[in-house]
Amino acid sequence: MHNNVLDIWDATTDNDDQAIVIPDGCCDLIFKFRPGQEPVWFLSHLAETTQTVPMFKGDFFKGYRLRPGTSVDMEKLLRAVAGQCPINSDNIVDLINDYTIYRMQTEDALLCLASGVGTVGQAATNLGVSSRTLQRYVVKETGKSPVFWHRLARVRRAGRDIEQANSLAEFAFDHGFSDQAHMNREFKQWFSLSPRNFAKVSRQQNVFQSGYG
Numbered sequence: 180m181h182n183n184v185l186d187i188w189d190a191t192t193d194n195d196d197q198a199i200v201i202p203d204g205c206c207d208l209i210f211k212f213r214p215g216q217e218p219v220w221f222l223s224h225l226a227e228t229t230q231t232v233p234m235f236k237g238d239f240f241k242g243y244r245l246r247p248g249t250s251v252d253m254e255k256l257l258r259a260v261a262g263q264c265p266i267n268s269d270n271i272v273d274l275i276n277d278y279t280i281y282r283m284q285t286e287d288a289l290l291c292l293a294s295g296v297g298t299v300g301q302a303a304t305n306l307g308v309s310s311r312t313l314q315r316y317v318v319k320e321t322g323k324s325p326v327f328w329h330r331l332a333r334v335r336r337a338g339r340d341i342e343q344a345n346s347l348a349e350f351a352f353d354h355g356f357s358d359q360a361h362m363n364r365e366f367k368q369w370f371s372l373s374p375r376n377f378a379k380v381s382r383q384q385n386v387f388q389s390g391y392g
Contacts, residue, residue: 183281184272186244186389192234199384201338202226202369204247204289204331204391208256208275210265212239220260222253225323229371241265243275247328247391248285248321252278285320288313292325293332293392297355299325332392334369337362339387341378350374 185205190198206225212218214237245251256278263271291302302325303313310325317325337354344350351362363373370377380386 182272183246183249183276183279184243185246187242187268187272188244188388189239189241190234191240192236192238194236196234198232198234199380199386200226200230200232201335201386202228202331203244203335203388204328205244205389206249206251207242207244208260208271209243210241210260213237220257220263222251222257225321227327228369243268243271244389245275245279246281246286248281248289250280250282250320282320284316288317288325289321289328289391292317292328293336295336295355296329299329302329328391330365331369334365335387335390335392337374338366338370338377338381341374342382344374344378347374 202225204225207223208220209223210218210220213235256275259274259278260271263274265271288302288306291306292299294302294305296302296305299313300310303310306313308316313325317323317328321328333355337350337356340354341350347362348359351357351359354362356362356365366372366374366377372380
């Protein structure tokens with residue numbers, strides 16, 4: 180059976196804090212335990228901008244990150260994991276695989292869109308389909324357009340490399356943006372910060388985890 184889980188993570192908080200979660204192109208099945216409350220399982224959604232998540236002393240989270248483009252039967256999956264212990268990772272992964280579908284055609288499309296191609300049209304050409312066919316397929320399978328995935332991969336690639344930038348104008352061009360202003364807009368939309376400020380936050384908080392692109 181193909182494993183539809185990209186990564187497994189956990190987090191425990193010793194003090195009240197907040198976590199910065201940048202768009203990663205993935206949905207996560209997450210178990211949350213907060214002292215004094217009933218534990219809960221929930222499924223995160225594809226994010227289009229950075230989120231700040233409040234965390235309180237004693238919180239425990241365990242997450243199962245699904246591969247980008249995985250189709251999920253959310254209601255059945257959440258019913259299946261209700262009451263399950265998150266520590267038994269093998270059992271949870273089996274349940275995830277039972278109620279999710281990951282198609283190789285979707286993987287091929289998303290990998291091509293994240294490969295550094297200049298436009299969605301170029302990705303379609305590389306895949307041997309028309310732009311319209313690629314649009315219909317990707318929206319049907321992921322709920323997001325090829326443009327969404329292309330932009331996300333580009334800005335994540337730039338975000339990982341931004342600390343190495345000397346000239347932002349040259350860096351923007353090298354990473355597929357039309358100019359520095361274009362890159363600034365994309366960073367603000369996806370990361371809620373300018374490129375330079377994002378570089379500082381990324382260095383301090385290690386915001387890049389496994390994900391798309």
